[in-house]
Amino acid sequence: MRSLRTGLPLAALVTGAALLLSAPAAHAADTPLRDLAAAKGKVVGTAVTGSELTGGYGDIAGAQFSSLTPGNAMKWGTVEPTQGSFDWTEADQIVAFAQAHNQQVRGHTLVWHSQNPSWLTNGTWTSAQLGSLLQNHISTEVGRYKGEIAAWDVVNEPFNEDGTYRSTLWYTGLGANYIAQALTWAHAADPAAKLYINDYNVEGVNAKSTALYNLVKSLRAAGVPIDGVGLQAHLILGQVPATLQQNIQRFADLGVDVAITELDVRMALPADATKLAQQKADFKSVVAACVAVTRCVNVTVWGFTDADSWVPGTFPGYGAATPYDENYAPKPAYYGVAEALGGTTTTPPTGACSATYGVTSQWNTGFTGQVTIACTGTALSSWRASWTYGAGQQLTQAWNATCTQSGAAVTCTNASYNGTVPDGGSVTFGFNASWSGSNPVPVVTLG
Ligand code: 9MR
DSSP, X not given: OOBHHHHHHHHHHHHOOOEEEEEESOOOOOOOHHHHHHXXXXXXXXXXXXXXXXXXXXXXXXXXXXXXXXSXXXXXXXXXXXXXXXXXXXXXXXXXXXXXXXXXXXXEEEEOSXXXXXXXXXXXXXXXXXXXXXXXXXXXHHHHTTTTXXXXXXXXXXXXXTSSBOOOHHHHHHOTTHHHHHHHHHHHHOTTSEEEEEESSOSSSSHHHHHHHHHHHHHHHTXXXXXXXXXXXXXXXXXXXXXXXXXXXXXXXXXXXXXXXEEEEEEESSOOHHHHHHHHHXXXXXXXXXXXXXXXXXXXXXXXXXXXXXXXXXXTTEEOOSSBOTTSOBOHHHHHHHHHTTOOOSSOSSSEEEEEXXXXXXXXXXXXXXXXXXXXXXXXXXXXXXXXXXXXXXXXXXXSEEEEEETTEEEEEXXXXXXXXXXXXXXXXXXXXXXXXXXXXXXXXEO
């Protein structure tokens, strides 16, 4: 996945544009999402990148979520880049992390048209050869993790938008029966794992989800092992389908489980308070729809932080799609998830002051930055903003505040004339500083 933590400062440098990242002034030690979910009989998950599972990223992944989905680590192209030579490093790492944190793993994914190794996609195969390649792949991967995977996204994205089958190498080479075969092979390799078909744009009732519905119905009638459907839920701000809960319910009524497998809600950048409030409502309504249906067992976000999301790389100009910002501070969307899971949160979308740190210009040895303190629903009569520089940055000058730096720790207090931040208003102070190597954006604490 693309890392915005390294990507954005460079973009700011190149374009000279301001880089503005917000962090809540404070957030209470709220009940972790996984505990809230457990109290509702649900599992809450996130897609993860194995190499990132340390430090703050690892802390949040372990503390907040009860399920992990490898974002890329279990895809065919990752695990068998050369025919017959396997690399399980990242997949093993994620499984080990999950076990150490008492988490489920959702295996993702066994049969897909994308992210396959080139030896497979460039090869010329008879139908029989293709079938045995697929059977071997499924037996090898599912067998390796037998007993360790709660659920597999066995088949990923088999449909076109109009509900016809997507013409992939599998469909073209093996016919629609590849789906039943893949499920049957996966079941033979790990009879305890729940087996899913997973797709996008199937969240509401529409032609594509109805095709999925009809497929699941016929697979069940034929005795094919199918346990669940995954609704990916890569959504656009303000566009949660009105029929989401109804759609979840109709699948549940077929006798299968439902999981929201890849939830994110993208918005046109830059984010602002209005968009973030809408995003909170969107996350909340998706999770609430799952909570309302007993057989909806898992809600998984596709990356929990905006620093580790596929969205900006795929939809230029869009992003901020996850519940945590690039600095791992929970966004309103996080609290939307918590509230839908029955949590009461103490970080209100209103009645708070926040500090926003920005690099407004940067050159080879120095940069100019600013911090804006803004309040809504409350006010301040004095303020103190502090942060820690992560890469040796050193303040040289400040204006509209009194700033001191001790080691990496910077503290700025208001000047005599700008301690008041009114409800609905803001105060900005500026500074110059030196940097070398990198210039990561710190999290600013108010208090
Ligand atoms: O998050 C994945 C990203 O890192 C990859 O570049 C991308 C390649 O298609 O796949 C992403 O995950 C996809 C998932 O496996 C299936 N549903 C759509 C997801 C977003 O593209």
